[in-house]
Amino acid sequence: MTLINGLQTHAAAANDFLKDEARVDWHDRALWNLRHKRDLAAGSVTEWEQIKQIGSEIKLHTLSNLAKYLVEFEDNCKKNGIIVHWAKDGEEHNQIVHSILAKHNVKRLVKSKSMLTEESHLNQHLESKGIDVVDTDLGERIIQLRKEPPSHIVVPAIHLKKEEVGELFHEHLGSEKGASCPTYLTKQARNHLRQKFLEADAALTGVNMAVASEGAVVVCTNEGNADMGVNLPKVQIHCMGIDKMVPNLDSVGVMTRMLARNATGQPITTYSTMYKGPREGGEMHVILVDNGRTELFKDELIGEAYKCIRCGGCLNTCPVYRKSSGFSYNALIPGPIGIAVSAGNDETHSLAWACTLCGSCTKVCPTKVPLDGIIAKWRRLHADKKTLPYGKASYMPYVGKLMANESLLNVGGFAARTALKTLPGGLMKPFSGAWGQHRDLPQVESIQSFEAWFKKNRENK
Ligand code: SF4
Known part of the structure; x- marks a missing residue:
């Protein structure tokens, strides 16, 4: 387990959540369902982009x-x-x-x-x-x-899950053992809370x-x-x-x-x-x-995080949040907006990498918070301050050199594709690091360089 100032890094905490595959799938679906409802609601307002x-x-x-x-x-x-x-x-x-x-x-x-x-x-x-x-x-x-x-x-x-809430209410509110009907549980909560309101x-x-x-x-x-x-x-x-x-x-x-x-x-x-x-x-x-x-307002780009109206839309759409849950962030606010306001803290700086930079969060945000831009900026600031996580600090300079050199990149890509085609998947898994632990490797037949794909599918079309 990787710890920073006593807190698990995002990757380590996400690993714990990912052990329960059924919960991960269910969590992912529940949030995607919210995203889908959001799309329907936004699509029903003609002037949505203007608003x-x-x-x-x-x-x-x-x-x-x-x-x-x-x-x-x-x-x-x-x-x-x-x-x-x-x-x-x-x-x-x-x-x-x-x-x-x-x-x-x-x-x-x-x-x-x-x-x-x-x-x-x-x-x-x-x-x-x-x-x-x-x-x-x-x-x-x-x-x-x-x-x-x-x-x-x-x-x-x-x-x-509702079954877990049922157990909790049985223990604390005295509801029926084994009950998990949402309507029944809501009534139990209502009776319990009504008394609390009256006594406050x-x-x-x-x-x-x-x-x-x-x-x-x-x-x-x-x-x-x-x-x-x-x-x-x-x-x-x-x-x-x-x-x-x-x-x-x-x-x-x-x-x-x-x-x-x-x-x-x-x-x-x-x-x-x-x-x-x-x-x-x-x-x-x-x-x-x-x-x-x-303090955060001082940075023009990062300060835009406070345009947020806390709708939660960026969490619902984020592929990392949906698959790793809020607790993996170890920050008060999880998801893309949580990263935007917390990745500058020493103990939660690993959050800047809990992101694919896909930009889906920025696209759904109603107040146009440039979330992916802010997260990329936090990465740059950590690199400048030399506070990159150890692994990244050691290999990223070489990745940079590789990516900047066309010949080296082509040779590296060829070697990786050949290895994927010739070596059994199980043997390759350890080399894909934490990234590959919960992902399937790509289908061998479909692997080609981007250049080859582009020539075939896009060039002169
Ligand atoms: S989508 Fe935008 S407004 Fe909603 S929580 Fe995320 S940053 Fe805030």
């Missing part, structure tokens, strides 16, 4: 003028009676949340999906202070009971968009759990990365047209709510968190 262009320009404009919009947002929030906090990192964010809860003597908090609170490890922080935190999104609750992080940013328990002293949600002109936040869920949580107790807290800003309501319209379509193929998220001030007698807090974002 993408407008969405991309809105996000780029907002990020380029972020300081102005953040100040405008704060001013308008204050006018609406919202208390705004600023946190430079995850630790400060957690302290702010705890201080709000401590002031109101909160012992039970209901939460709805927020990747930011995963980023800051909020649950662990609050639990260490004696506060009971319950994630109320069904998928999030499942992985919370399993003490696991999410494996996907939109469908966090996509790696689990405060609610916390993530934020899909913060609207500068309104001083309001938009929260989208399919289960209505954010609304249920926020509308019962007196204290509501909304946590967001500073990249979630949009200028105005027109921008919200553009993003909501794309978000659910690109995520699950729905025309719109079932519940899209704008919170614009506290309830009578209540308190509403918004916490704006940087946690490394402004």
Whole structure:
């Protein structure tokens, strides 16, 4: 097992997932199904490409003028009676949340999906202070009971089968042993969560968009759990990365047209709510968190990663993610967007190679984040910093020389084709390294050089 600072590399962690071939196939199909639904939904909107262009320009404009919009947002929030906090990192964010809860003597908090609170490890922080935190999104609750992080940013328990959820609910919620009917299990979860909602002293949600002109936040869920949580107790807290800003309501319209379509193929998220001030007698807090974002904004190309609206579309289409699962990334956010924001970290830099650079992610992204370009840039930056993984650092200079010399390349290609044709496949497998362990070698009869293929199929046609 290859470890970097105690963490498995992507290849090593993927190897663990690949041992269960049935799960790999099922995981791959489930995600491809989402991609297929997304294609149908996008195809049903004639002006889809124009909306993408407008969405991309809105996000780029907002990020380029972020300081102005953040100040405008704060001013308008204050006018609406919202208390705004600023946190430079995850630790400060957690302290702010705890201080709000401590002031109101909160012992039970209901939460709805927020990747930011995963980023800051909020649950662990609050639990260490004696506060009971319950994630109320069904998928999030499942992985919370399993003490696991999410494996996907939109469908966090996509790696689990219904039978596994049935066992989990039997153990924790007392549902019937062996039950795996999704409708039955959902009812069990609903009964369990309803009680948690009624008992909660405060609610916390993530934020899909913060609207500068309104001083309001938009929260989208399919289960209505954010609304249920926020509308019962007196204290509501909304946590967001500073990249979630949009200028105005027109921008919200553009993003909501794309978000659910690109995520699950729905025309719109079932519940899209704008919170614009506290309830009578209540308190509403918004916490704006940087946690490394402004550092990444400094690079013009990499900074575009924060045009992301977290639809998960790039994960669903990525051949590496679909075959290796979210846990193989060892980063908070998996898949192409996870690589784009995490591959600069020392302990997760192997992620820059968890990619075929096929560009499918960039093609499906609704806000045109240049994901494959960013990932290629991380590779270049690691090469410049001499932080390439050992294997690559030792052989890539020779590969570069080989690729740059036509005669050498032709001789090398001829030798490889001859070996594939004459040696038994089993003998060749070890030479294909980690790449070949879970792949079939090409059919011998069809092997020819690219030059020969091109001459036969394309030249003068
Ligand atoms: S990078 Fe694009 S496709 Fe991926 S999650 Fe973000 S918005 Fe969706």
